[in-house]
Amino acid sequence: MKKLIFCVFLSGILSGCAEEGLKDRAISFKQPHYFPQINFPEGNEPTHLRFELGKKLFYEVKLSKNEDLSCASCHRLPAAFTDGRAVSSFHENEFARNAPTLANLAWSPYFMSEGGVPTLELQALGPIHEKHELSLSMEELIDRLKSSENYSALSKAAYGRELDAFAITRALACFERALISGDSKFDRYYFLNSNDYSELEKQGMALFFSERTQCSSCHAGPFFTDYQFYSLGFEDSDIGLERRTYLASDRGKFKTPTLRNIELTAPYMHNGSMSSLEEVVSFYNEGGGQGATRETRIRKLNLSAEEERALVAFLETLTDWNFVQNEKFLAAEQD
Ligand code: HEC
Ligand code: HEC
Known part of the structure; x- marks a missing residue:
């Protein structure tokens, strides 16, 4: 298993990996006993490859119009997934806020400062499209990822389907749910x-x-x-x-x-x-x-x-x- 993953992420013979058949497996996220149980949405229970695909997307600069920004540009691990700036805006300055931490979002009943987004899966669409964030259309993004990386193989193994908006948003959410912080x-x-x-x-x-x-x-x-x-x-x-x-x-x-x-x-x-x-x-x-x-x-x-x-x-x-x-x-x- 380890070898296959290694193959997918590091080698140039990616299609060879897909032919060997990437195998996924369920994983559980380590969490403190004093946190409630997480209710994972049906169809997006955590697996190894969902987490890996989500992480890869989170750090992927192809998500942005000019291929210079990723989610991690505004949500950086050493700053608990914030970015140290007063407000985060790259492209246009009309609407910008302070980037919040992404820790413990698995328990959040809704997202954003006004709570207008009901799930983490849906939230991921926001930054990709937003003019002041990554500013790209989903169609363009899927084309880019499919042509330049072997995202398809990972998507098929993780979600049983070709890379599409469904797989992208679910994988990002799967990665984000793993960001559990309770050891202070x-x-x-x-x-x-x-x-x-x-x-x-x-x-x-x-x-x-x-x-x-x-x-x-x-x-x-x-x-x-x-x-x-x-x-x-x-x-x-x-x-x-x-x-x-x-x-x-x-x-x-x-x-x-x-x-x-x-x-x-x-x-x-x-x-x-x-x-x-x-x-x-x-x-x-x-x-x-x-x-x-x-x-x-x-x-x-x-x-x-x-x-x-x-x-x-x-x-x-x-x-x-x-x-x-x-x-x-x-x-x-x-x-
Ligand atoms: C009535 C509810 C309420 C009470 C009481 C309250 N807070 Fe807050 N706190 C908030 C809200 C809402 C915000 C965010 C406000 C904003 O961004 O405009 C906030 C923001 C903060 C922040 C900044 C968080 C960030 O990530 O930027 C800190 C730190 C904080 N509060 C600490 C405290 C402390 C310490 C107390 C007691 C002295 C306190 N709060 C009392 C609701 C409350
Ligand atoms: C340009 C900087 C920027 C980029 C790039 C960015 N974000 Fe954010 N993110 C923000 C800001 C600012 C907010 C706060 C918006 C608000 O409060 O309404 C936010 C809010 C969020 C929230 C809601 C958190 C909560 O507590 O409700 C999530 C989840 C999130 N971002 C995930 C992502 C993901 C996934 C990506 C990549 C697809 C991404 N962000 C890219 C700046 C950014």
């Missing part, structure tokens, strides 16, 4: 009884879960999000949830983001307007922005300077170093 200092202390947690971190954790700050009422559960939409009071030109609902009362509302790996995903907020966690915590402490739709829980907190530092120290325990160094999520050797 916080997890080891909170779920696994480690003692490695400083007094300041403990103080920050208590504040985070307190009635006083109510951080955990929105950043809730094992993924630190309730998947609901709120305004923190920003008044920039991005109307957020209103784009989907057309309701002025939804202006400036965005999906609560996860806080896992938050230390690695600066800058922060949908518009990338904050460069550090200190800045974010002090923003909450001051009561957020002035926007009319600001959620009532966002109000002055009267935290001392030490309490602010404690909250930041707690947030920095949510980093999963093994996740961002996992070579399985890096591009395979280039063909």
Whole structure:
């Protein structure tokens, strides 16, 4: 099996591989026991070749018009699949947001800041077509991939069909569901009884879960999000949830983001307007922005300077170093 995969990815005699018959096998993704079970969509249960095809596509620059960008240009592993820029836009500047992490999307009930996309499979179509992202038509993409690489053989073995939009979107989603992150200092202390947690971190954790700050009422559960939409009071030109609902009362509302790996995903907020966690915590402490739709829980907190530092120290325990160094999520050797 290993040899066959090696053959597909590394050698020039790709059609020879297909003739030998690529064999696929089911795999399971390793996940912490304190995360719920993943419900995989029927027909896209994880297999070795689905994951490999998805990863190959994720790092494939042929997905972009000028063959210079891939999904990984904006979603980079060392930054927990973000890109370190305030907003991500390459081609046109009319609409751009901060690129979110792709960790733990297997549990997300819907996608994007307004939650307008129901599945990961469908989400993948967005960036390929979007003018400000990869900017290519699916027909063009399939032609390109079929002519230059042996994507067909992988697609047939993984999904039993010629490479098409179905296989491309499913494989990308299969790869993304594998991006599971739950091995932080916080997890080891909170779920696994480690003692490695400083007094300041403990103080920050208590504040985070307190009635006083109510951080955990929105950043809730094992993924630190309730998947609901709120305004923190920003008044920039991005109307957020209103784009989907057309309701002025939804202006400036965005999906609560996860806080896992938050230390690695600066800058922060949908518009990338904050460069550090200190800045974010002090923003909450001051009561957020002035926007009319600001959620009532966002109000002055009267935290001392030490309490602010404690909250930041707690947030920095949510980093999963093994996740961002996992070579399985890096591009395979280039063909
Ligand atoms: C030009 C930069 C860019 C590229 C290229 C890009 N993305 Fe994104 N991605 C973003 C931004 C910005 C958002 C946030 C959009 C929003 O919040 O509405 C996003 C959002 C997402 C989300 C939703 C995450 C969530 O929490 O709901 C997924 C999934 C995703 N991208 C996957 C991909 C895949 C797969 C590709 C390649 C096919 C890709 N992205 C290419 C910038 C990019
Ligand atoms: C009412 C719900 C709510 C409460 C309470 C709340 N947050 Fe948030 N948080 C959000 C939303 C929504 C965003 C994204 C806003 C945006 O991008 O416009 C966010 C963004 C963040 C970010 C930046 C995430 C990123 O990836 O850019 C951090 C860090 C954060 N919150 C920490 C906290 C802390 C610490 C507290 C408590 C002091 C807190 N939050 C309280 C809903 C909430």
